[in-house]
Amino acid sequence: MIQANLLNKHAGRIVLSQLLVLLALMVPLFAGMSVGMAGVIVSDYEASHALAVPSMVLLLCWLCRADISIALAAQRGSYWGVAFILLGLLMYAMLSWPFAFGYPKRLSLIPLIAGVILAIGGWRLLRLSVVMLLLVAVAIPIGTRYYAFAVIKPETMTLAICARLLDVLPGVMVAGKGLDLTYVYQGAEGPIALGEPFRGASMLLAYLTLCIFVAGARIRPWWQLVVLAGIAIPVVLFCNLLRLFVFGLVTIYGATGSVSTAPRVAATIISLVFCYILFGLLTWSLGQVIVVDGQASSVEG
Amino acid sequence: MTRRLETVGRYFPVPVLAAGIVLLAASLGLPSMLNWLDIRFEKKPIEIRKTLMNFEFENFASFSPVPQTDHFNVPAEVPGIETDEWIHLTYDFNTAASTRPRDRQVLLLLSYYSDPRDKVSHTPEVCYRQAGWTLNDISAVTVAVGGLTGAPVIQARLLDFEHDGSGVVVLYIFVSNGRFYADRERMRLAIGMPGDRHVYYAKIETVARFFKPQDREAAVERCRRLLAEAIVPMVQRYLPEDERARDRYPGLF
Numbered sequence: 001m002i003q004a005n006l007l008n009k010h011a012g013r014i015v016l017s018q019l020l021v022l023l024a025l026m027v028p029l030f031a032g033m034s035v036g037m038a039g040v041i042v043s044d045y046e047a048s049h050a051l052a053v054p055s056m057v058l059l060l061c062w063l064c065r066a067d068i069s070i071a072l073a074a075q076r077g078s079y080w081g082v083a084f085i086l087l088g089l090l091m092y093a094m095l096s097w098p099f100a101f102g103y104p105k106r107l108s109l110i111p112l113i114a115g116v117i118l119a120i121g122g123w124r125l126l127r128l129s130v131v132m133l134l135l136v137a138v139a140i141p142i143g144t145r146y147y148a149f150a151v152i153k154p155e156t157m158t159l160a161i162c163a164r165l166l167d168v169l170p171g172v173m174v175a176g177k178g179l180d181l182t183y184v185y186q187g188a189e190g191p192i193a194l195g196e197p198f199r200g201a202s203m204l205l206a207y208l209t210l211c212i213f214v215a216g217a218r219i220r221p222w223w224q225l226v227v228l229a230g231i232a233i234p235v236v237l238f239c240n241l242l243r244l245f246v247f248g249l250v251t252i253y254g255a256t257g258s259v260s261t262a263p264r265v266a267a268t269i270i271s272l273v274f275c276y277i278l279f280g281l282l283t284w285s286l287g288q289v290i291v292v293d294g295q296a297s298s299v300e301g
Numbered sequence: 302m303t304r305r306l307e308t309v310g311r312y313f314p315v316p317v318l319a320a321g322i323v324l325l326a327a328s329l330g331l332p333s334m335l336n337w338l339d340i341r342f343e344k345k346p347i348e349i350r351k352t353l354m355n356f357e358f359e360n361f362a363s364f365s366p367v368p369q370t371d372h373f374n375v376p377a378e379v380p381g382i383e384t385d386e387w388i389h390l391t392y393d394f395n396t397a398a399s400t401r402p403r404d405r406q407v408l409l410l411l412s413y414y415s416d417p418r419d420k421v422s423h424t425p426e427v428c429y430r431q432a433g434w435t436l437n438d439i440s441a442v443t444v445a446v447g448g449l450t451g452a453p454v455i456q457a458r459l460l461d462f463e464h465d466g467s468g469v470v471v472l473y474i475f476v477s478n479g480r481f482y483a484d485r486e487r488m489r490l491a492i493g494m495p496g497d498r499h500v501y502y503a504k505i506e507t508v509a510r511f512f513k514p515q516d517r518e519a520a521v522e523r524c525r526r527l528l529a530e531a532i533v534p535m536v537q538r539y540l541p542e543d544e545r546a547r548d549r550y551p552g553l554f
Contacts, residue, residue, distance in 0.1 A: 018317050025324035029331065077316035085320055089327050097338045099493035112324075119320035148427045152436055178433035178464075 015072055015120060022116040026109075029092060033106060040141040046198065049206035050139035056213045057132045064128055067219050071124040081119025088112035103143040110137050130225075131216030138209050147198070154237055155179070155200035162200070162244045166192075172252055181244075185252045192248045194258040200244060203268065207236040207275045214279045224286055231286075235279050243271035346415035347499035347541045353388045353411050356539070361530045362447070364392035367406065383422065386413035394523045403510060407523045409531055410473075410506040413539070417492070417500045424485050425471045425506065426460050435463040441483055442472065442521065446553060447529040453550050455481040457528060459521065468511045472524040476536060477502035479546025479554060501541055505531055 041050040061068065088111035095105035110133055117133075118126045142150075163176040166183065173184040174192070179199060181192040193199035211232040215225065250256060250263035313321065357366060368391075390409045397405040414422060430436055438461040445454045455474060462469040475482040478497050482488040492500050507527045509520040536546075536554050546554035 014312055018313065022317070022320055022324060025321060025328055028328040077314055079316050079319065081316055082319045082323055085323050089323070089331065093331060093335060096335045098342070098495045099490060101489070116320060116324075119316040145427065152426060152430070152439075156430075156436060176435075178430055178435050180433060 011072070012069070018120050019116065022119070023113075026112055026116075030109060037106065037141050041139075044141070046147075046202065046205070047141040049203070049209045050141065053135050053139040053209065056135055056209070060132055060135075060213070060216050063217055064219060067128055068121075068125065071128055072121050075122035075124045077119045078122045079119075080123075081115045081117070084111050084115030084118055086115075088115060103140070103146055106140045107137065109140065128219070131212060134212050135209060135216070138205050138212060142205070144197075151198060151201035151204065154204075154240070155198060158237070158241050158244060159200040161241060162248060165245055166248045166252070169249075169252070174248070181248065183248065183252050188255065190251070190258050192251050193244065193263075196264070199247075201240060203243060203271070204236055204240055206272065207239045208232060210272065210275050211235060211279045214276065214283050218287070220287075227286060228283060231282050232279065235275065235282070239271045239275040239278070242274055243267045246270050342495055344417040344500040345498060346417065347501050348415070349386055349413050349501075349539055350541060351539050353386050353413060353539060356388050356411060356534070357390055359531075359534045361392065361527070363395050363526050363530060364407065365395060367391045367393050367402075382412060383419070384412055384414050387411060392527060394526070397523070398519070403512070404516065404519070405523075406509070407527045408508040409527055410508065411503065411531070411535065413501065413503045415499075415501040419502075422502075422504055425462075425473065426458075429460075429462060429464075429471070433464065434469070437461045437463055442525060444472075444474070444525050444529050444532075446532050447526075453481070453553065455532075456483045457525075458483040459524075461517075468514070468517055468520070469508060470511070470517065470520045470524055471506060471508050472521070472528050473504060473506035474528065474532075475502050475504055476532075476540060479543035479549060499541070503535065503540055505535060507531070 037050075041047045088108045091108035091111065092105060095101045095108065113136065114126060114129070114133055117129050159176050159179065159181060163174045163181055166172055166174040166181075171185055175182055181199070183190060183192055196202055211228070215228045215232070220228075244267070247263045247267040250266045251258075251260075254262065256262045309318075388411050390411075392407050392409060393402070394405045394407060399405060412422060426436055426439060440459045440461075441456050442459045443454050444457050457472050457474045460471040460473075462471060473483075475485070475488045477488050477491055478500060480491060482491065488502060492502065505528060507524040509523045511517050511520040533553070543554055
């Protein structure tokens with residue numbers, strides 16, 4: 001039955017060509033901006049998670065190909081797509097003139113892409129694309145000042161908690177002052193995460209990207225997406241804390257010196273793998289829960 | 302002809318075609334239109350009436366100037382201040398209960414900007430942290446602009462820091478084109494508003510230290526009072542004249 005509703009190859013090619021043509025029409029609007037964004041993504045490791053986003057989106061498309069095919073076969077494009085595109089263009093125009101807000105202007109890409117998807121495949125396809133759109137939104141480099149302002153509280157808390165955790169380790173004394181953490185261990189002293197621009201709130205968007213990808217690897221009901229969105233925030237904050245803690249551990253016990261990249265590499269790898277496993281487990285656990293008569297209950301197997 | 306249209310319709314259904322037309326029109330026309338608007342309505346800088354260096358000769362009812370101190374080690378943003386018009390002054394609160402200078406002093410930081418391409422100056426909640434200050438809280442307080450009939454009550458941003466074992470409160474506002482703002486992004490929006498041919502903004506910031514939690518309120522009050530009194534000479538003698546601001550705040554501008 002499902003096979004009968006799948007889109008045939010020819011129709012699939014038509015949809016793909018429509019998508020490419022409409023996206024190509026957006027190039028003159030975003031070409032300059034894209035070059036700037038690419039520069040940031042390549043040079044700033046806080047934005048480097050964006051490098052993985054195209055592969056993630058393609059992989060999600062592949063994983064959801066049957067659903068996408070059914071959605072395209074079952075529904076035609078919607079005129080609401082044009083409304084979304086107009087909204088995106090209005091946002092783009094207003095944030096170019098009279099106002100000049102770089103990051104929100106870059107975000108106008110999202111309603112435009114959503115409008116293109118809606119015009120081609122209707123609401124069902126847009127619903128399937130929400131996770132991919134979120135990935136694109138998270139990949140858009142956020143302005144340093146917006147980020148710095150947004151992370152004030154989590155960064156302050158993370159630095160304070162991490163200082164306390166490291167301080168209880170045997171023979172280690174750690175003190176925090178503003179954004180700096182300094183340690184004393186076996187007569188040696190030094191800074192932790194020296195030179196990191198956001199040492200208490202680094203790679204938050206990388207963890208978030210990973211969470212979105214894990215959540216989107218399967219088609220889920222809305223309630224699960226809402227629950228996962230709620231879970232993702234503490235997971236992201238916890239992985240951030242873990243990252244700084246590991247950074248501190250390797251710096252202190254590894255006696256790596258303040259200019260070594262080893263603590264950063266170790267902390268990054270460990271925290272990313274931990275984030276993937278933790279969120280994967282939570283997502284899997286949620287998958288074991290079904291809604292029966294409006295009540296969530298756990299099922300065996 | 303009909304067959305051709307059918308073929309086009311198959312490849313590009315009406316919603317897709319409509320989306321394509323809108324995107325094509327936008328790609329062709331929008332960048333040049335925005336560019337034209339930008340040039341046509343370009344805003345110009347406007348000079349400050351009197352250099353802020355003269356501010357040290359201003360008298361306040363509740364404060365007396367004190368010789369330059371270490372500014373409580375305030376990072377003061379000087380390297381990244383991005384303007385030549387700025388001054389940092391220290392004042393003594395005349396009616397303070399304590400006789401110790403550290404419980405009486407308030408720092409006043411003023412800066413003026415008038416480049417339309419400015420992205421709005423650095424704000425203490427972001428910049429001071431990089432100098433080793435720990436930000437504990439951000440809140441808002443109201444400030445009744447000092448001693449004028451019908452003077453406005455404005456909202457200012459209050460920051461609670463910890464630095465070198467003491468508490469520090471920072472209170473600041475922006476004044477831009479005759480309006481007051483406590484929020485940087487709201488002011489950026491206001492700067493972009495079409496209509497004004499010139500653009501300027503100034504930041505008025507006060508900083509006070511306290512060493513015991515129970516002294517925090519007194520420190521906030523010192524900051525609030527100095528801010529309220531400093532606004533008056535700032536807008537009346539330093540910031541550019543503005544007819545509309547005069548209507549908006551009679552007696553102040």
